[in-house]
Amino acid sequence: MQNNSFMAQWVYTDTVKDHFMNPRNLWKEGEDFQPDGVGEVGSLACGDQMRVGIKVRDGKISDLRWLTYGCASAIASTSMMSELAVGMSLEEAYHLTPQMITSALGGLPEHKFHCSVLGDKALRAAIDDYLEKNGLPNPYKTKVAKIICECKGVTDVQIEELVKEGKALTFEDLSRLTGCSTACGKCRNRIIEALEDFKHIYGKD
Amino acid sequence: MNRFIYLDNNATTQMAAEVESIMRDNESLYGNASSMHAMGRNAGAGVDWARQMCAQLIDADKEEVYFTSGASESNNTVFNIARELIDSGSKRTRIVTSAIEHPSIIETVKYLRSKGYRIDEAEVDSTGMVRLDSIRKLMGDDVLLVSIMTGNNETGTIQPVAEISRLAHECGALMHTDATQAIGKIPVSVKQLGADYLSMSAHKFYGPKGVGVLYVRKSAPVFPFVHGGHQEKGYRAGTYNNLAIVGMGEAARLAAQDVQKEHDYLWSLRERLRKGIVENIPDVIINGNQEHCLPGTLNVSFPSAEGESILLYLDLEGIEVSTGSACATGSLEPSYVLLASGLDVELAHGSIRFSLGRYNTQEDVDYVIEKLPPIIARVRSMSTRKV
Numbered sequence: 170m171q172n173n174s175f176m177a178q179w180v181y182t183d184t185v186k187d188h189f190m191n192p193r194n195l196w197k198e199g200e201d202f203q204p205d206g207v208g209e210v211g212s213l214a215c216g217d218q219m220r221v222g223i224k225v226r227d228g229k230i231s232d233l234r235w236l237t238y239g240c241a242s243a244i245a246s247t248s249m250m251s252e253l254a255v256g257m258s259l260e261e262a263y264h265l266t267p268q269m270i271t272s273a274l275g276g277l278p279e280h281k282f283h284c285s286v287l288g289d290k291a292l293r294a295a296i297d298d299y300l301e302k303n304g305l306p307n308p309y310k311t312k313v314a315k316i317i318c319e320c321k322g323v324t325d326v327q328i329e330e331l332v333k334e335g336k337a338l339t340f341e342d343l344s345r346l347t348g349c350s351t352a353c354g355k356c357r358n359r360i361i362e363a364l365e366d367f368k369h370i371y372g373k374d
Numbered sequence: 375m376n377r378f379i380y381l382d383n384n385a386t387t388q389m390a391a392e393v394e395s396i397m398r399d400n401e402s403l404y405g406n407a408s409s410m411h412a413m414g415r416n417a418g419a420g421v422d423w424a425r426q427m428c429a430q431l432i433d434a435d436k437e438e439v440y441f442t443s444g445a446s447e448s449n450n451t452v453f454n455i456a457r458e459l460i461d462s463g464s465k466r467t468r469i470v471t472s473a474i475e476h477p478s479i480i481e482t483v484k485y486l487r488s489k490g491y492r493i494d495e496a497e498v499d500s501t502g503m504v505r506l507d508s509i510r511k512l513m514g515d516d517v518l519l520v521s522i523m524t525g526n527n528e529t530g531t532i533q534p535v536a537e538i539s540r541l542a543h544e545c546g547a548l549m550h551t552d553a554t555q556a557i558g559k560i561p562v563s564v565k566q567l568g569a570d571y572l573s574m575s576a577h578k579f580y581g582p583k584g585v586g587v588l589y590v591r592k593s594a595p596v597f598p599f600v601h602g603g604h605q606e607k608g609y610r611a612g613t614y615n616n617l618a619i620v621g622m623g624e625a626a627r628l629a630a631q632d633v634q635k636e637h638d639y640l641w642s643l644r645e646r647l648r649k650g651i652v653e654n655i656p657d658v659i660i661n662g663n664q665e666h667c668l669p670g671t672l673n674v675s676f677p678s679a680e681g682e683s684i685l686l687y688l689d690l691e692g693i694e695v696s697t698g699s700a701c702a703t704g705s706l707e708p709s710y711v712l713l714a715s716g717l718d719v720e721l722a723h724g725s726i727r728f729s730l731g732r733y734n735t736q737e738d739v740d741y742v743i744e745k746l747p748p749i750i751a752r753v754r755s756m757s758t759r760k761v
Contacts, residue, residue, distance in 0.1 A: 216723040240699065
């Protein structure tokens with residue numbers, strides 16, 4: 170077989186393939202890595218989960234290790250995130266976006282974008298953890314939209330906007346407009362909580 | 375790439391050498407099988423022969439065989455017939471099916487429900503087998519059609535279709551079975567199964583793609599499903615695809631002739647693979663019914679390892695399989711078949727389906743048993759949850 174006139178490309182770009190086959194900064198079993206902060210996002214039920222450990226020196230990410238349960242693009246995107254993040258200041262690292270990871274990988278299929286690029290969120294969680302553990306103020310947290318529905322990548326800012334504009338007043342509205350809570354459903358209570366909060370803030374209740 | 379091992383025969387099969395050869399030998403059979411002249415008559419003879427072969431394969435009369443583009447069309451057609459009957463005022467207005475059917479039924483059910491039709495799904499047990507007690511509860515004199523597949527494409531679980539037919543007929547309902555995965559692997563007789571309708575696709579049993587059969591028992595209702603010509607007694611218009619139909623005829627002839635041999639060979643390979651996996655990889659779960667199982671299907675879950683990653687590492691070694699993981703489908707939900715059998719979501723994400731065919735060898739299986747354990751170990755070593 171394989172004597173066709175048609176030979177397709179691999180599923181993902183060569184960079185993704187390279188990171189999938191040779192993941193960088195993987196948290197190896199038994200390795201002596203003492204993280205200053207650890208963050209974990211996603212869930213096994215959603216099919217993607219990431220854990221990131223960071224070492225911080227002089228306000229910069231000096232080293233990083235990660236583990237990922239997920240598909241090839243999840244593995245590759247966490248690996249790429251680790252390469253981008255090491256050497257960054259905490260502030261830069263906090264603002265690392267999924268787009269930066271994706272473009273460094275040479276692109277990902279559209280449907281892979283939301284579900285598999287969670288590395289940046291795990292990194293933020295690790296930075297939050299580091300700051301909290303060391304009793305340091307966290308000047309970044311409030312400025313960044315927080316993902317509430319991880320499966321569909323729906324943020325608190327999105328929910329806030331929809332409530333503010335009066336477009337969403339019930340959980341069903343939000344689910345219909347953003348797709349939130351339509352996959353694993355684990356975020357349902359947090360969505361309702363955020364919804365109720367914003368309804369109160371914007372006088373929609 | 376050194377080796378290429380195709381273990382995705384439930385998705386589609388390679389055409390048999392005999393099928394390729396009959397299609398090549400009849401390349402000049404381009405006449406319109408409905409034409410009166412010699413060229414047309416010859417094409418008609420080929421189509422007629424193929425119809426006879428397909429009828430024999432499923433123990434039917436050739437008048438009961440309708441050519442379609444494949445099982446998806448056949449399945450859609452059966453539900454359209456039911457819809458037509460309901461729309462024309464049938465007292466029976468309910469359809470009973472299951473949650474583990476092929477997407478061509480699952481999606482048709484969703485569509486019909488959105489139009490207000492009443493459709494119930496029978497429960498399946500933890501081995502992926504439709505529960506007879508659940509079918510029994512759902513029967514009633516308002517049931518028009520019961521549709522349950524013969525063997526499942528993901529788990530390989532063979533369904534108790536003959537018993538379900540009996541229950542359906544006891545309450546006067548019609549019985550359909552999608553036998554696409556079973557044909558050529560286990561004996562399929564419409565008489566033994568008690569099927570009023572049956573669907574199949576040639577490409578699942580070493581025939582060409584884009585051609586299949588809808589069997590309709592003589593006594594069962596049928597309506598024109600493609601309008602515009604007198605082909606298939608006016609029920610399914612469109613010029614015959616002579617070569618594909620003749621190819622399917624040859625595939626049907628071979629399937630009828632070889633079914634026992636094929637069954638035993640596939641089961642021996644499957645068991646070799648299953649034992650090799652269980653003995654060489656810790657913590658694996660074999661899905662589906664191990665007693666009533668299509669011989670070539672082996673569905674395995676690897677806790678703490680995600681299916682798409684496993685699939686793609688195998689692909690890099692030249693081994694072609696499929697997965698129930700959401701990641702491979704573009705949706706966010708893993709295999710609905712495995713979930714319906716009560717499998718944990720994580721285990722559904724971590725499932726791999728090996729489906730063997732007649733062109734696989736023991737060496738192929740041994741190669742998989744050599745390559746798979748380090749891949750699973752590797753994926754697990756990267757995983758957030760380690761076993």
